[in-house]
Amino acid sequence: MAELDQNSLQPKPVLLLVLDGIRPDVLRAAIRAGEAPNLGALAEAGEAVWDAVSVFPSITPAATAAIATGEAPAKSGIVGHAWYDEDERRVIVYGAMTETVMATGPIKVFHNNVWRMNRDDLYASTLFETLHERGFDGACVNFPVRRGPHTHKIRMKTVEGYRRGGRYLGASVEGPKEYYMGDLFYSRETGFSGRKANGGLFQSVGINDEYAAQIGAMLVKEKAAPFNLVYFFKGDSIAHHHGLEAQRQWVAKADGYIARIFRAGGGVDQVLEDYVVLALSDHGHAPLNPNRRYVDLRKILNQNVSSGVKARFGNGTTIVVVPNGRSALLYLRDDVELRSIVEGLVGRRGVDLAAWREGEWGVVRRMGRELRFRPGSQVADTYGDSWELDGDPRALDLTVSGDTVRYGDYPDALERLWGCLHSPRCGDVVLSATPGYTFGEVSGGYHTASDHGSLHASDSEVFVLASGLPEDVPAPRRITDVAPTLLRHFGTRDVAQPVGDRGL
Numbered sequence: 001m002a003e004l005d006q007n008s009l010q011p012k013p014v015l016l017l018v019l020d021g022i023r024p025d026v027l028r029a030a031i032r033a034g035e036a037p038n039l040g041a042l043a044e045a046g047e048a049v050w051d052a053v054s055v056f057p058s059i060t061p062a063a064t065a066a067i068a069t070g071e072a073p074a075k076s077g078i079v080g081h082a083w084y085d086e087d088e089r090r091v092i093v094y095g096a097m098t099e100t101v102m103a104t105g106p107i108k109v110f111h112n113n114v115w116r117m118n119r120d121d122l123y124a125s126t127l128f129e130t131l132h133e134r135g136f137d138g139a140c141v142n143f144p145v146r147r148g149p150h151t152h153k154i155r156m157k158t159v160e161g162y163r164r165g166g167r168y169l170g171a172s173v174e175g176p177k178e179y180y181m182g183d184l185f186y187s188r189e190t191g192f193s194g195r196k197a198n199g200g201l202f203q204s205v206g207i208n209d210e211y212a213a214q215i216g217a218m219l220v221k222e223k224a225a226p227f228n229l230v231y232f233f234k235g236d237s238i239a240h241h242h243g244l245e246a247q248r249q250w251v252a253k254a255d256g257y258i259a260r261i262f263r264a265g266g267g268v269d270q271v272l273e274d275y276v277v278l279a280l281s282d283h284g285h286a287p288l289n290p291n292r293r294y295v296d297l298r299k300i301l302n303q304n305v306s307s308g309v310k311a312r313f314g315n316g317t318t319i320v321v322v323p324n325g326r327s328a329l330l331y332l333r334d335d336v337e338l339r340s341i342v343e344g345l346v347g348r349r350g351v352d353l354a355a356w357r358e359g360e361w362g363v364v365r366r367m368g369r370e371l372r373f374r375p376g377s378q379v380a381d382t383y384g385d386s387w388e389l390d391g392d393p394r395a396l397d398l399t400v401s402g403d404t405v406r407y408g409d410y411p412d413a414l415e416r417l418w419g420c421l422h423s424p425r426c427g428d429v430v431l432s433a434t435p436g437y438t439f440g441e442v443s444g445g446y447h448t449a450s451d452h453g454s455l456h457a458s459d460s461e462v463f464v465l466a467s468g469l470p471e472d473v474p475a476p477r478r479i480t481d482v483a484p485t486l487l488r489h490f491g492t493r494d495v496a497q498p499v500g501d502r503g504l
């Protein structure tokens, strides 16, 4: 049953706040120290899940697509910052750090991130699309996955970079009814210019958190739409460059942004009364070793590796490697023996585990141990999924007792690996890095303080704060639960996948 508003017999509107890359323990520490009173009030008023889980790879494009569609990479189509397109025979880069952006060419990354990802690569329906079909309009501020039923013309005519790329970038995008992305897209005049801040590709077109707070406040003040999605992304890059303590300081600032949105709606109590409010992060963060943190996959023994933004097969290339932070996607030439590659890589410093597909099975190898798994009825996990296992469960730090299986260091590992390995875009072998290490970016650079992307709890766990959901609708425990949860709230249930339908 949807939670009905007394006056209009409509479900309460939803305010979904996504804070990129904020670790649950960082937010919790900030709340305990009184540095985040608004997020604290939200946690207090509703349900707080401190060990909710991201998808694998635990990286922004894959995770934001999972939030917006309810689907893991195999079904959303969005697998990471970068992947190798075997049909187009080239690496597709949505962009991560500035170096990657520069190496690929800003206009091209911008095109890929803003246009291509939503228009061409995203298979699954977004909440904006599904809710529109049910008669509920959406509003989106800065969130990267925003495909919807309304056409929005590009507004920005003045930035030189845009003009030069004018023929490359499309003239419009498809989005929700209200769509705001800095000075690039705004569905109506707001009087807010995002272009005060400078530095970085997105900043240069006014896409920043200050702007998100202003527009978010406007939307709540006007009660503009039944479904409102506001995205704050700076906390992620702060952790990448300056570590978790700096991220905690940013959380206090983010709480101020959220305070502004709450004030616009009549104060925190009023907003929690009027809205279903969800706040969550898309992935966590794993601090990196001060030295020797970079695992260079451009060299693999006895193999001719092609890596970087121009990686492709040809000239004797046997493997294309596409690093995605603390995960990496490996594409093998047909005659390359997968198992010898895996055995050479697992056991290398910083390579925690490798996973791949063998027929109907997913296979994972870690510390000389191997486990095969597939959906089945042998054991049930704590997320309600059932599996058939073959081999050593310790390969994934699993504990099997009777017909139940519990996760250790790799939360929801079976479903998350399954939801990655079944995308051809993920390549033939997927690697996850040991805590403290990173495979870096497709450009060859790497972050220094903290990174994410792995299957490990450190960068996989996220927080979910949920207030105002109907009593029979629990708070999401996985980021893929967010869309089905909200559709249940709005009285539509047909997005959730039955357990038996998780194959190709």
Ligand SMILES: [Zn+2]
Binding pocket: 021, 060, 236, 237, 240, 452
């Ligand atoms: Zn990041």
